[in-house]
Amino acid sequence: MTQIRRTRSGGRIDRSQPVRFTFDGRELTGFAGDTLASALLANDEHLVGRSFKYHRPRGILTAGSEEPNALVGVTRSPGSGTPNLRATQVELHEGLSARSQNRFPSLGFDIGAVNDLMSPLFVAGFYYKTFMWPKSFWNRVYEPFIRAAAGLGTAPTAPDRDRYANRYVHCDVLIAGAGPAGIAAALSAAEAGARVILADEQAEMGGALLHETGATVEGQPADRWLEAALAELAANPRVTLLPRTTAFGYFNHNYIALGERVTDHLAVPDPDLPRERLWQVRARQVVIAAGSIERPLVFPENDRPGVMLAEAGRIYANRYGVLPGRSIAVATACDTAYRAALDIHAAGGSIAVIADLRERPDEALVAEARAAGIRVETSCVVTGVLGRKRVRGVLLGRLRAGSVTAAGTVNADCLLMSGGWTPNVSLHSQSRGKLVWDEERGAYLPGDAVQAERSAGSCAGVDGLAAVLADGARAGAEAAREATGKAHAPREILAEGGEAGIGWVLGALPHDRDAARVRAFVDYQNDVTAKDVKLAVREGMHSIEHIKRYTTTGMATDQGRLSNMNALSIASTALDRPVPEVGLTTFRQPYTPVSFGTLATTSRGDLFDPVRKTPIHDWAAGQGAAFEDVGLWKRAWYFPRGGEDMHRAVERECRTVRESVGLFDASTLGKIEVVGPDAAEFLNRIYTNPWLKLGPGRLRYGLMLNEAGFIMDDGVVGRLAEDRFHVTTTTGGAPRVLAHMEDYLQTEWPDLKVWLTSTTEQWAVIAVQGPKAREAIAPIIDDIDLATEALPHMSMREGHVMGGIPCRLFRMSFTGEAGYELNVPPSRAREVWEAVWANVEKLGGCAYGTETMHVLRAEKGYIIVGQETDGTVTPDDVGMSWAIGKKKRDFVGMRSLARPDLVAEGRKQLVGLLTRDGTTLLEEGAQITREAVPALKTPALGHVTSSYVSPAAGRPIALAMIADGRARMGETLHVPMPEGAITVEVVPPVFVDPEGARLNV
Amino acid sequence: MLLIQCPYCAVERPELEFRYGGEAHIARPESPSELTDEQWADFLYMRSNPKGVMAERWRHVHGCGRFFNALRDTVSDRFLAVYKAGEPRPDIEAPEPTAPNKETGR
Amino acid sequence: MSEAPLYSAAGDTEAVLAAPGLRVSRTRPLARFAFRGDPAAAGKAGAAFGASLPMTPLAANRVSARAALWLGPDEWLLLAADETAAAIAVGMATALADAPHALVDVSERNVALLVEGEGAERLLNTQVFLDLDPAAFPVGMATRTLFAKAEIILWRLGDEAFAVECWRSFAPYIEGLLVEGARGL
CATH class of the missing domain: 3.50.50.60 (FAD/NAD(P)-binding domain)
Structure with missing residues (x-):
């Protein structure tokens, strides 16, 4: 039985090129140029799927992308493939493997079809009615049931190996x-x-x-x-x-x-x-x-395999050389179906009847059909079909004065229909x-x-x-x-034939069947019937938007192109309001389903986002460093040695930095060069700190607020010259800070003669921290005096290293130890790093990563913007009033610091926390309360912002933001956790060297 | 994706090159410390949020980097005018009625 | 292929991509400056630099091994292949002593790729959303824009030749997308 419905000749298929394919594992043959749908029809296969809700057998309704029924999964390799493809759009190729969907165990015998018998349960709004209560049933019973029973194809299990451009x-x-x-x-x-x-x-x-x-x-x-x-x-x-x-x-x-x-x-x-x-x-x-697109007729059993749009039948005959059936009935309210019947007849098909709803269709067409030997019935309505998995016959009715009387059965295995054109x-x-x-x-x-x-x-x-x-x-x-x-004049193109399609009908057709027992489908894909739409109206859904959501009509993958007009007409009749007053739902994107791959294109895997790496990255990778993502940057997180876990590695790195020296890649810090005669004045307005008197060669920690008075960034700023500053920002804050500065400069103070340039990637930054830091860098410095008197803490010099490599050398610390940061050109950074590394190794030092950096700064109580702060924190909240220039007339955020709510009592303040037992590590983000078991709805006093095991303190330490925290020194508070509350003591937020003596060695 | 005319580059570019900057013509007070709390809160937080013509700030952040102002009809999402920072707001009070073929692709 | 006295490919082993009608190469280092200032300062800067700073938006001016690209009304990118950044900076600082401006060395910040060949336009348009038809983006036009999620400066050097300037850490991402885009272009 191969291609028994293929015409003898004609069509655009290449009959010299047979193509083998499988459908549900069965081998079939078509021709090059076929779609899966036309090839299945050529083999007289009409049953190709099961419907979404009722699991009703479904066939091929259309020849285009609006196909609601013939959805298949196509697989190229195990685990991959695409579900829910319209067979009418799937082009046949050698070896194509397609499967039907939503059926178990097989397309012909589907257990889910029991849903069809239970259809009273699934009427419009059934989700809302059936699954209301009890609430606990939703997750455990209803949702799994619905997911298993309903639905379309199966998502692939393997990652998509295809490329998308x-x-x-x-x-x-x-x-x-x-x-x-x-x-x-x-x-x-x-x-x-x-x-x-x-x-x-x-x-x-x-x-x-x-x-x-x-x-x-x-x-x-x-x-x-x-x-x-x-x-x-x-x-x-x-x-x-x-x-x-x-x-x-x-x-x-x-x-x-x-x-x-x-x-x-x-x-x-x-x-x-x-x-x-x-x-x-x-x-x-x-x-x-x-x-x-042609509109289906809404009559009972209009979804049976073998029921097809008339023009689709014509397309299969003329374009693909396929007859849609052995004996074909045509039901229409539109002239174009006559052309379909005549073409199929001419191609060798047998037309059993043309049943025209209209009383007086075009006489010439009727005559032409009858001349071809086709039976034509007027005022004749199709009232149903026989057969379940395939049309076996068509029921006709005679329309007289609005009522229908049975007019016999026509033997047919295919019914072409046309309700006109949308x-x-x-x-x-x-x-x-x-x-x-x-x-x-x-x-x-x-x-x-x-x-x-x-x-x-x-x-x-x-x-x-x-x-x-x-x-x-x-x-x-x-x-x-x-x-x-x-x-330019339009091209004149003369044509004959392809006549206009006159005639149409909208909505459910009248019939003589038992209304309680039959169903006429409006939205095939979502299994919405004419009765559902009427029921929705009866239950109070009067807007088409409500009807759509209550019944799900028009929510199929064709966005309602096939169903909307019939649904609208049925609603219009039920509401007794004209169609335009019922309204029309929005046609949304996408027009047809689009794969996720097409939307993602190349944004996946390694190319999803830029992966920014520093010039030291490859060295760190070679040393076995673990990395963490900070914004788009990869930063070395810690450098495990000999099977160390993170905890052990970090503990060793911390000790090494405090005892000898550590090497840290700080290249990702944001950098902005601020240049111009008004540079100091500009920084004075942008930062809380005073800048006018900072001498060239000096550094200052700068704190930046937004206009609402909250901390937005911080960083060390160096004055290179009277009119030139080297500003650093947090790694993640660099673009935000530059935009903030440009905003004020361009829009509030355009008179200032100062300009900004991002230099983040002009300079790689090698931080050397620890009591032996000077020893580690001294051998490579060309022309800078490192003596504390010449280069004290918080000062900088421009010079050279390693025989001529330019360097901006900062003496500064983010660890509490004496330290330096070497700003060098990225193209030379690796060699400078390796030279310093050689010295560090000799001194018993180590390389350290961001985790150790975090621990070291937390031991000193240095904040991290975004960790201790959350956009609602003022300088005073974190104990940094010292960073505010007291004599300044104005700076961004200054006025806000005097707002009543920012000076009110009870604000959260930065404190240290020590657990009573000296061993428990608190969880960052944990809430802090006065009582171990607070009464319900008692507000928390604050939360833990940072928590680490501190090698220097010999115990876990934490930073926290607590209401009136500085007045609570010595108080005992609690951190309630699922396993029970942890008792903590409030302490000052500096755990190492509170006097700062170590900075000046 | 909208197209936005940059008054500095004198070209239309896709929205992705720009950053929105909130309502325009809200100048930072000359001497904030002389303002009452109410006046300062007004400057900080109160915005007009009109239905209709809105003067707003945009920055051509991935282009020339300049902030500029635009009049946009918040109902139709159509730009009615763009102008450089510091220039007065153009005198367009009501959106033009929607006319066919008004919005070209460039 | 373009004969750029300014940009030169870093050698065959450095080619990111070589296919019929398509070539992407890394380039040798250049001296680069961000110049910012008002038009008067820009005028003096051009005289001192040896390539005048264009006042027309999106224009670039190349004079043998030097070029000045308009990036904004107070911002230009200066490129030079024939002298060190340090030497150029000294000369310009002297010439511009009384004209407020900012001259910042960004030689190390930026790197450039050359995208050349009959398919250059198409390849760039896999990630650049601008109209690169010569009528809309003629030879000599330069602009900051986006390449996928990375900011770039795109400069058309010839009918079939473009320079893509970007910050150095974004270059692997851009190269990766160019290689990916060239497959099945």
């Missing part, structure tokens, strides 16, 4: 959709000299031209003309043709996202090609040529363009544009091939003129 592109005219309107628009716009991008979601461009077999354009068969038109466009270097590319999002200022599927259709993709490519387009003008207004709506209700067509059409776009062709309500081509040409010429300012 990105491309930014600009154009004069972007055309979304390469059907007749889009092709005509592209020809006209390109002729006008515009830069054009033409994108179409299908593998082949041409849209309806690919199956309008009877039509002629410029005297040629439609497909011939199409071929020539595409060749003309391809030859134009200013035109980019993007097949397999969906315009899925229309954003502000004509920024449109396109998703291109690059390799999914290839049996053996070139490993250099990305699987998908995101095109981020900025278009001067946009032509939306998205076409229109213009595809999604992109226009996404662009924030309003929609206008057209009563005569029973359709919403694009209203005035908000952005630089226009709709052309059938998505704008234009019918018939000739008119669509003319409208596209007009739109393309207009867009090119608006974009380039150059006028």
Whole structure:
């Protein structure tokens, strides 16, 4: 049984190239040029999936991206693959492996189908009604049940091995959709000299031209003309043709996202090609040529496999050479279904009946059908189908004065239906363009544009091939003129055939069946029936937005393109209000589902973020350092030796620094060079400290507030010359501080003659700390006197090291020990570091990382901005009133420090904490209370900000912010933890060398 | 992603090159210490948050680095004018009615 | 390929990427300065530097082995391949003694990549969102902008040649994305 529904000839498939593929493990054959859907239909396979909620058997409804039913998973290798692909869009390739979804154990026998029998449980709003209580059932019972029972495909388990690419592109005219309107628009716009991008979601461009077999354009068969038109466009270097590319999002200022599927259709993709490519387009003008989609009829059992849209049946016959059934019934309210019936008949198909809802359809069409031997019934409605996994017959009813009487059964295994056409207004709506209700067509059409776009062709309500081509040409010429300012006449394209589709119906059709027992589906993918929509209205949902959320209609992956109009019409009838008064829900991005890979593009793995490394990084890595992320930087965290864990390594590093000397890479510190005659005045206004009298060659610790009076950054500042300062910031704060300074300089004090330059990466910083620091660096210094009298604590000199390498040498400390920081050019930093390292090793010193740095500074009570502070902390709160220039008239944040709430009692203040037992390490962030077991809702007094085992103190130490902390010295407080409260004593926040004697050795 | 005209570079650039800077034309008082607590709190925290035309600060941080001001209609998210820091606010009080094809891609 | 007297590729072994119609290379060190000041100071600076500082936004002025790039109304990037930064700084400090300005050595802060070839525009547009069509981004145009999440200065040296200046720690990220972007371009 191979391809028994294939026509003898015709279609755009390549019959010389058979393609083998598997569906649910079964080997089948199609032809090159098939989609998975057309190949399955060629093999008479209609049952391809199970529905979301009721697990009802489902078939192939459409031939396009709006397909709600035929969702499959495609796998290339175990653990990977893509779920929820529309079989109508999956191109066949040798070895394609596709599986149906949402069924167990098999598609034919699915246990979940019991849901269908329990359907009264799953009516509109069932989540809200069924799973209300008890609350504890939600996590343990309801959610697992719903997750297991409902749903679509299965997410892959392995990481995505495919690559995804990105491309930014600009154009004069972007055309979304390469059907007749889009092709005509592209020809006209390109002729006008515009830069054009033409994108179409299908593998082949041409849209309806690919199956309008009877039509002629410029005297040629439609497909011939199409071929020539595409060749003309391809030859134009200013035109980019993007097949397999969906315009899925229309954003502000004509920024449109396109998703291109690059390799999914290839049996053996070139490993250099990305699987998908995101095109981020900025278009001067946009032509939306998205076409229109046929509307299903809403009648009982309209979801059975074998029920298909009429034009889809025509596409399968004309484009793919596939007959959708052995015996085909047609139910319609629209003329275009006659063309489908006639084409299928001409291709060798058997049309059992055309049941036309209308009393008097177009006489010529009826005559043509009857002349072909097709039975045509007017005022005839389909009232249901026989068969469960496949249509076996079609029930007809006679419409008379609004009531229906049974009119027999037709033997058929396929039913083609047409409720008329819905213009595809999604992109226009996404662009924030309003929609206008057209009563005569029973359709919403694009209203005035908000952005630089226009709709052309059938998505704008234009019918018939000739008119669509003319409208596209007009739109393309207009867009090119608006974009380039150059006028060029639209291309004149004559066409015959492809007639307009007159006639439509909206909403649920009348029938003679037992209303309590049958269901007519509105939203196939979400299993929403006409009854659900009516029930929602009865239960008080009167806004379409509420109806949508209550029933989930229109929330499928097609964003409601297929279902919205019928749902709206049913709601309109139930509410007894005209359609435009019921409203329309928003068409959201994405137009069709987009893979996460396409959205992430190259932002993954090592390239997700810049990874900034210092010039010392490779040395540290070679020494086996562990690293931590600080902002984008990798910083050496600790340097374990011989199997040490972090605790042991840090303890050794701390002791070594205090006993001899340690080497630390501080290159990541932010640096800003502040230059100009007003430099000191500027810093005076930006920092709390006084700067005017700081002499060249001196350093000062600077504290920076925001205007609200809270600490935002700190760092040591050196005065290089009268008009030049070397400012340092925290590692993470560098960009923020520079922006803060630029803000004040540009917008508040533009009169100041001072300029800022980031020098963070102009200087690598080698910190050498400890009593032997001077010994460690002395051998490499060329021309700087290191004697304390010549270079006391908090001073600096410019000079050279190692025979001519420039160096800004700071004598400063962030450890409490005497120390230096060598600022050297990054290109020479490694050699300087290794030279110092050689001396450090001789002196019994070590390299240390950020963890040891943290412990050493905490032992001294030095704060870390962002650890002790949290954006609500003032200088006085952390005991740093000494950093405020008392005589200053103004600085940023000064006025705020006098605000009542910042001088009020009870503010949290920095203190030290020691645990009573001398061994327990507190948890950072833990709350601190007066009572060991405080009464419920007692506010905490404060929290632990830093906590380490201190080798110098010989016990764990902590810093904390506690209400009125400085008045609580000696008090006993508690840190309640799950295992019980920890008793602590409040102590001053300096645990080592409170007098600072060690700084001046 | 919005396009924003930089008055210094004289080109339109994507929003990602810019940083928002809050409401414009709120000058830092000359002598903060002479202000009452209420006046100072007003300067620090009170903003107009209009529905309609809003004068706001932007910085072309990944471009020329300059702060400038813009009038933006907070209803339509459309920029009505951009002007250099220090220049007076242009006299555009009401947004122009939404006209078709007003917003081009550049 | 462009014959830049200013930038020179750091040698074949240093090529980040070499493919038909596409080449990305690291460049030899240059003397670089951030110059900031008002137009009067900038005028004097240009005379002293040997390449005038452009007053037109987004313009670059190259005079043999020196160049001045407009980055903002009070900010320029000065590049020189023919003398040390220290020597240039001394000369300019003297010439600009009475014109307030800031001249800061950033020779070590920045590094540059050359992106050359028929595919240069396309490759850069994998991560740069600007319109690089010669009509919109002509030869000689220079601008600060973004390359993915990294700030760069992009300067068009020729029809098919661009310089990408960035801070040194961002270079591996940019190189990595260029290599990734060139695959299947």
